Amino acid sequence: MKEHLIGIIGCGAMGAGIAQVAAVAGHPVVVYDNNAAALQKAQEKLSATLHKLQDKGKLAHAQAVLSRVSFSSQLDALSGSFLVVEAIVEQLAIKKEVFASLEHKVSETCILATNTSSLSVTAIAAACHRPERVIGLHFFNPPPLMALVEVVPALQTHPELVDTSKELMQAWGKIPVVAKDTPGFIVNRVARPFYGEALRIYEEGIADIATIDWAMTTLGGFRMGPFTLMDYIGHDVNYVVTESVFQSFFCDPRYKPSFSQKRLLEAGWLGRKSGRGFYDYSEGQPLPEPLRDEVLGQKIVDRVLAMLINEAVDAKYLGIATATDLELAMTRGVNYPKGLLAWCNEWGPGNVLHLLDTLYSNYGEDRYRASVALRKTIG
Ligand code: NAI
DSSP: OTTSOEEEEOOSHHHHHHHHHHHHTTOOEEEEOSOHHHHHHHHHHHHHHHHHHHHTTSOSOHHHHHHTEEEESOGGGGTTOSEEEEOOOSOHHHHHHHHHHHHHHSOTTOEEEEOOSSSOHHHHHTTSSSGGGEEEEEEOSSTTTOOEEEEEEOTTOOTHHHHHHHHHHHHTTOEEEEOOSSTTTTHHHHTHHHHHHHHHHHHTTSSOHHHHHHIIIIITOOSSOHHHHHHHHOHHHHHHHHHHHHHHTTSOGGGOOOHHHHHHHHHTOOBGGGTBSSSBOOTTOOOOOOOOOHHHHHHHHHHHHHHHHHHHHHHHHTTSSOHHHHHHIIIIISOOSSOHHHHHHHHOHHHHHHHHHHHHHHHOOGGGOOOHHHHHHHO
């Protein structure tokens, strides 16, 4: 398959990264963007990145990889593609327009993929005459470093395309998992309570951000605490995903966004990249110290974990993904220390259910409703 031309639309953070992955895997790649300055920048950045990898001994021939990638401001340049991956602005109307024009430029058999993280792949496919060749290939940021790719068939997608896509992603060194075309796919759905429940605990004044982060890393085994991670991702990205998942789930209270995070976004306190988010990253500013109270810490970890497990159990029950893919997605996509289904078994489904039912009865909120699958497990 290496000889197949890969087309990329959009040369921002994602498009440029996906182009790099495909070129390193041996494909000729053509990158199209309607912004000439962005193309120029992406070309320079790719060259710098590949040469840096070569200097570090992680890539044999930067120049050989670079010579396989061309950049164009003409959609026609994609005409010989075997697969086109679209990674432009996250707006349904614009994506549909691009897919409709693209379809006339490429061959009948060309696979059309979208890297959307929040739109319906089915809605995008509906813009095409041959929607059965459209599929979601959801890479994570930055694509060269993140192994996971969510393969998302639309309602109209030809079933064979799922296997072809998985094989191709494997050939690119990625770990493909298959997700149903529902909001947030796997990771952006199942991981929501990691942020949402931590925010809720903070807003209720149960613990401060430093203590919650300390509990989730030191006692929970997560690589980064939720507030550190939200600051790292940026509130412009993380809050927007939360709000979009919430809206797409017809305002299910499980996914309700938080005012504390919304205000940060409104203030322009986007996190690390702007020097301030939940934490203040100004030079010389010490980070706040956690309480290091193990009893409080364990209560925090248990509450967030119960909500995460509930999401995973529910996603499996609703056929969003297989158990294997759910575990892979959370351990390889977002580096959780354990798969959530395995964690559920280790902790005991009855204990998880008991905690959720206690929260439900204390708060009287639908947010804390346990998945029926959890209840069925214990009979
Ligand atoms: P970006 O804003 O960095 O880049 C988008 C690029 O698309 C720009 O270079 C822009 O000039 C180009 N573009 C916009 N409209 C166009 C059009 N009509 N025709 C041709 N080119 C056009 O965006 P980013 O972050 O790379 O995201 C791209 C897509 O990937 C979005 O759908 C986003 O939801 C998705 N995504 C983003 C992730 C992230 O963490 N940034 C993670 C996973 C998916």
